[in-house]
Amino acid sequence: MSTDLIAEARRQTEICNACRYCEGFCSVFPALTRNKVFADGDITHLANLCHNCRGCYYSCQYTEPHEFALNFPAALAEVRQESWERHAWPRPLARLFHESGVAIAAVLVAGLAFLFGMLQTLRPESGAGFYAYLAHGALVTLFLPAFLLPLASVAISLRSYWREIGGGRLGWRDIRGAAASAARLKNLDGGQGQGCNFERADRYSDRRRWFHQAVMYGFLLCFAATSAGTVLHYVVAMPAPYGPFSLPKLLGVPGGILLTVGCAGLAWLKTKADPALGAARVWGGEMAFVALLGATGATGLALYAATGTAAVPALLAIHLGCVLAFFLLLPFTKMIHGFYRFATLVVEEQKRRA
Amino acid sequence: MNSGSLNGPWDIVIVGGGNAALCAAITAAEAGARALILESAPKPYRGGNSRHTRNFRCMHQGPLSVLTDSYGEDEYFDDLMLVTKGKTDEPLARLAIRSSEDCLPWMEAHGVRFQPSLSGTLSLSRTNAFFLGGGKALVNAYYNTAEDLGVTVAYDAEVTHMHLEGDQFTHLEARIVRIEARAAVLASGGFQSNLEWLTRAWGPAAANFLIRGTPYNRGVVLRDMLDQGCESVGDPTQCHAVAIDGRAPKFDGGIVTRLDCVPFSIVVNRDAERFYDEGEDVWPKRYAIWGRLVAGQPGQVGYAIIDAKSIDLFMPSVFPPNRADTIEELGAQMGLDGARLAATVAGFNAACRPGSFHPTELDGLSTDGLAPAKSNWARPLDTPPYYGYQLRPGVTFTYLGLKVSDRAQVHTARGPVRNLWAAGEIMAGSILGQGYLAGFGMTIGTVFGRIAGREAAAHVN
Numbered sequence: 001m002s003t004d005l006i007a008e009a010r011r012q013t014e015i016c017n018a019c020r021y022c023e024g025f026c027s028v029f030p031a032l033t034r035n036k037v038f039a040d041g042d043i044t045h046l047a048n049l050c051h052n053c054r055g056c057y058y059s060c061q062y063t064e065p066h067e068f069a070l071n072f073p074a075a076l077a078e079v080r081q082e083s084w085e086r087h088a089w090p091r092p093l094a095r096l097f098h099e100s101g102v103a104i105a106a107v108l109v110a111g112l113a114f115l116f117g118m119l120q121t122l123r124p125e126s127g128a129g130f131y132a133y134l135a136h137g138a139l140v141t142l143f144l145p146a147f148l149l150p151l152a153s154v155a156i157s158l159r160s161y162w163r164e165i166g167g168g169r170l171g172w173r174d175i176r177g178a179a180a181s182a183a184r185l186k187n188l189d190g191g192q193g194q195g196c197n198f199e200r201a202d203r204y205s206d207r208r209r210w211f212h213q214a215v216m217y218g219f220l221l222c223f224a225a226t227s228a229g230t231v232l233h234y235v236v237a238m239p240a241p242y243g244p245f246s247l248p249k250l251l252g253v254p255g256g257i258l259l260t261v262g263c264a265g266l267a268w269l270k271t272k273a274d275p276a277l278g279a280a281r282v283w284g285g286e287m288a289f290v291a292l293l294g295a296t297g298a299t300g301l302a303l304y305a306a307t308g309t310a311a312v313p314a315l316l317a318i319h320l321g322c323v324l325a326f327f328l329l330l331p332f333t334k335m336i337h338g339f340y341r342f343a344t345l346v347v348e349e350q351k352r353r354a
Numbered sequence: 355m356n357s358g359s360l361n362g363p364w365d366i367v368i369v370g371g372g373n374a375a376l377c378a379a380i381t382a383a384e385a386g387a388r389a390l391i392l393e394s395a396p397k398p399y400r401g402g403n404s405r406h407t408r409n410f411r412c413m414h415q416g417p418l419s420v421l422t423d424s425y426g427e428d429e430y431f432d433d434l435m436l437v438t439k440g441k442t443d444e445p446l447a448r449l450a451i452r453s454s455e456d457c458l459p460w461m462e463a464h465g466v467r468f469q470p471s472l473s474g475t476l477s478l479s480r481t482n483a484f485f486l487g488g489g490k491a492l493v494n495a496y497y498n499t500a501e502d503l504g505v506t507v508a509y510d511a512e513v514t515h516m517h518l519e520g521d522q523f524t525h526l527e528a529r530i531v532r533i534e535a536r537a538a539v540l541a542s543g544g545f546q547s548n549l550e551w552l553t554r555a556w557g558p559a560a561a562n563f564l565i566r567g568t569p570y571n572r573g574v575v576l577r578d579m580l581d582q583g584c585e586s587v588g589d590p591t592q593c594h595a596v597a598i599d600g601r602a603p604k605f606d607g608g609i610v611t612r613l614d615c616v617p618f619s620i621v622v623n624r625d626a627e628r629f630y631d632e633g634e635d636v637w638p639k640r641y642a643i644w645g646r647l648v649a650g651q652p653g654q655v656g657y658a659i660i661d662a663k664s665i666d667l668f669m670p671s672v673f674p675p676n677r678a679d680t681i682e683e684l685g686a687q688m689g690l691d692g693a694r695l696a697a698t699v700a701g702f703n704a705a706c707r708p709g710s711f712h713p714t715e716l717d718g719l720s721t722d723g724l725a726p727a728k729s730n731w732a733r734p735l736d737t738p739p740y741y742g743y744q745l746r747p748g749v750t751f752t753y754l755g756l757k758v759s760d761r762a763q764v765h766t767a768r769g770p771v772r773n774l775w776a777a778g779e780i781m782a783g784s785i786l787g788q789g790y791l792a793g794f795g796m797t798i799g800t801v802f803g804r805i806a807g808r809e810a811a812a813h814v815n
Contacts, residue, residue: 192486
């Protein structure tokens with residue numbers, strides 16, 4: 001644990017606790033009024049509760065050049081980022097991929113090369129749709145571990161994080177409360193639905209919440225589409241390809257569009273926001289992750305649009321390469337924030353009721 | 355200040371960049387006037403003392419925005435009379451109070467957002483509308499609105515002289531820059547950050563005062579106007595001072611430097627002697643008195659001592675308290691004579707008597723046979739660890755200001771200056787001649803800022 005980062009966040013938290021003007025913006029400020037003294041776990045909890053809406057920064061009378069030098073969103077972002085890297089398993093990979101967009105790109109390139117290689121060498125004798133190029137069995141052999149191993153890593157991380165922030169036994173009521181908050185991205189709405197202070201500095205804007213909602217629901221739709229396909233394949237014995245009015249396509253096409261548009265939007269906003277109000281050292285890694293996620297959606301759509309053309313094998317390799325890189329890097333990129341955020345929202349529900 | 359961009363002609367120049375100035379600028383710009391704001395602070399410190407405010411006291415007939423129930427004109431006026439002990443201009447005060455009800459929706463329409471009362475301030479949920487994010491968020495909203503309306507803003511633009519000819523304002527000087535305008539609004543605050551002026555008015559002790567707000571309220575324009583024969587109001591020697599954390603920065607410490615521990619403490623001076631009844635009344639009614647009390651002690655410093663029983667009874671302090679397991683040790687840590695402090699505490703403890711303690715009400719738990727007495731919340735200091743907080747007077751604002759008419763017009767002995775208005779702290783002494791009423795400074799600034807903007811725009815149109 002970085003004592004410097006925690007100590008700095010604690011210093012700022014104590015100033016905020018003596019002020020409390022920002023109580024109406026998000027869950028962080030009501031949460032910090034529960035304490036007078038902040039243990040390291042409390043600071044980590046607050047840091048992960050913060051969604052970096054930045055309302056408090058632009059409203060703060062103690063930002064630099066004031067000698068109190070408050071930059072609460074950045075202080076919490078640094079602690080939050082460090083907590084993700086500290087709890088990650090294996091740990092050294094986390095820092096590398098969180099910080100380095102180049103490293104993420106390298107994994108992507110490797111994924112693409114691997115998939116192109118598979119297409120060259122494992123081309124099946126027969127099969128319909130994509131399976132004409134890559135057998136179902138080969139896909140499962142590759143993607144099942146590429147999906148399950150990262151999830152196992154995430155589970156290990158969350159367990160140790162949960163202990164650090166003092167999470168109790170999981171209860172339905174807390175999960176429901178956290179889900180309600182996450183579903184509306186309540187902590188990004190500025191407290192009154194006016195949005196946050198991201199790309200327009202001290203003016204409010206709700207764009208970031210809209211784009212993030214597009215990404216989140218787009219991702220969930222795509223995930224649901226894949227799950228539907230799995231069920232159709234194994235339970236109903238209806239293998240791909242699926243028509244335009246099948247469940248995988250009805251979920252996947254809107255999901256892909258939302259994911260692509262949302263990621264493009266978030267990346268655009270990120271170029272306009274002040275990097276000094278977040279964890280500046282991971283800007284590149286975050287940007288590369290957003291690009292990778294967006295590319296996953298866009299190449300999926302392109303692949304569907306190219307059905308029946310000669311572009312299918314190349315697009316298939318590109319899309320699957322993106323998917324592979326995305327899943328392998330899941331525990332070590334910004335994607336991990338979803339897990340930590342949700343866990344924190346659950347624990348916040350617990351603490352609020354305690 | 356970039357003088358190249360300040361070429362007129364200007365209809366209205368507004369001196370100052372806080373709440374009153376912005377209300378005037380927005381009102382004037384909406385009426386079609388070409389307005390220029392001259393803010394003496396650099397951009398990060400724009401907004402004067404409004405940056406540090408948190409609410410707006412507002413009359414209302416029924417629930418309004420975040421305000422509950424109702425708060426009528428007479429009750430509001432009675433509250434004002436209570437704190438000012440009658441030192442107010444009743445017609446102006448009633449004008450401010452009556453107009454406040456219209457102001458709240460106007461503020462919302464111009465970008466200000468309100469939030470329900472902050473935790474620990476429920477007693478104000480009926481009378482005071484809190485700004486979401488506090489005063490700086492309000493200031494930001496107004497600057498954005500003003501910018502959208504085409505108002506020009508210059509920072510680092512300290513006005514040094516307002517030039518009057520007869521009953522007319524002609525131009526002003528901001529250091530070496532000369533700016534002409536057809537009318538002007540003065541909204542440049544009081545003089546509380548001008549330590550030289552404070553020590554002249556109050557005495558050398560004022561050099562040890564902390565200034566809770568902006569270092570840019572130096573009273574330059576106020577002095578200039580008084581020197582040119584403008585009529586003044588308010589006691590020139592007085593300032594509103596409260597007891598705050600003695601370790602606060604010299605300027606701009608704002609809200610976080612408050613200390614709410616006094617009613618649960620004993621307060622001693624540099625010589626480790628008590629000097630006033632710490633439990634006379636609830637803290638919101640006593641913190642201003644303690645500013646003066648501490649100012650009257652040697653070195654303008656006091657020390658509040660509590661024990662472990664009381665540490666969680668008040669809002670957290672921005673700086674951690676001194677802490678020790680014995681009174682002697684605590685005294686030594688704070689630079690006091692530990693033995694004398696222990697004797698004072700022992701004397702106090704011996705005068706405490708049994709009874710039930712209620713931190714949120716006057717519990718009548720008083721000392722017996724002690725001078726000065728502690729009338730409420732007198733519990734012996736006997737449970738380590740012991741905590742100590744240094745107290746110093748923190749100046750919030752000064753009372754001396756310009757006398758204005760009910761149209762916010764500035765006057766000389768010969769009559770009104772035809773194209774000069776004033777709003778905010780620079781004229782608040784007319785209404786708030788003594789004491790302080792939470793959120794009323796923002797009411798005066800908003801009401802008279804809007805009046806000044808409207809009148810100035812009517813003059814130039």
